[in-house]
Amino acid sequence: MFDLPEQGIRLRGFEGDKDMDQIVRMHNDREIAALISTSYVVPPGLTKLREDYKKTIENSTEIFCIIETIPESSEDEVEWVGFLGLFGSPDARLRRESAYSISIWKKYWNKGYGTAVTEFIVDYAFESLFMHRIALSVFEGNNRAVAVYQKCGFILEGRARKAVRSSDGGWKDIINMGIIVDDWIELKKRVPGQA
DSSP states (O other): OEEETTTTEEEEEOOTHHHHHHHHHHHTSHHHHHHHOSSOSSOOOHHHHHHHHHHHHHHHEEEEEEEEEOOSSTTSOOOEEEEEEEEOOHHHHHTTEEEEEEEEOGGGTTSSHHHHHHHHHHHHHHHTSOOSEEEEEEETTOHHHHHHHHHTTOEEEEEEEEEEEOTTSSEEEEEEEEEEHHHHHHHHHHSTTOO
């Protein structure tokens, strides 16, 4: 478990069905699903979605965490904020490369959680997991996410033009971004108190 007390959130391990219910709910939210799925935005088949996630978590993740609030008092409820993962195929692991993914409930957007969590995971990946490169993809129009990733040191690497069907019936580009350990070291040198 990793606490980020300045933001009032923590990252904890995946706890099976309890967390899977929340993930499925996110895929059933049309606005969120349009940002996290390359498939048509339709209510997902629950059994297949659960099986796919469980298989991916078990076989392809370097780290998979649930983002939740840290209660300020014993009377406060822990709130489920979202989830994140660093994913890697066997070939990617040989190259010390991971793919990053994060999804946060809409009510927690614009609170700085995405930036804080992404900065933490990037630091953790390079410092503790000895990654060389972290890649990600984001859909055209998700300017909030692009800004967060750029703030955290990710660099635009290319676009797959009109590669994903949008919920309005059109097509959107997939924006590919990445950060390598050298970028991260330079970023840390520029940030006061880091390096």
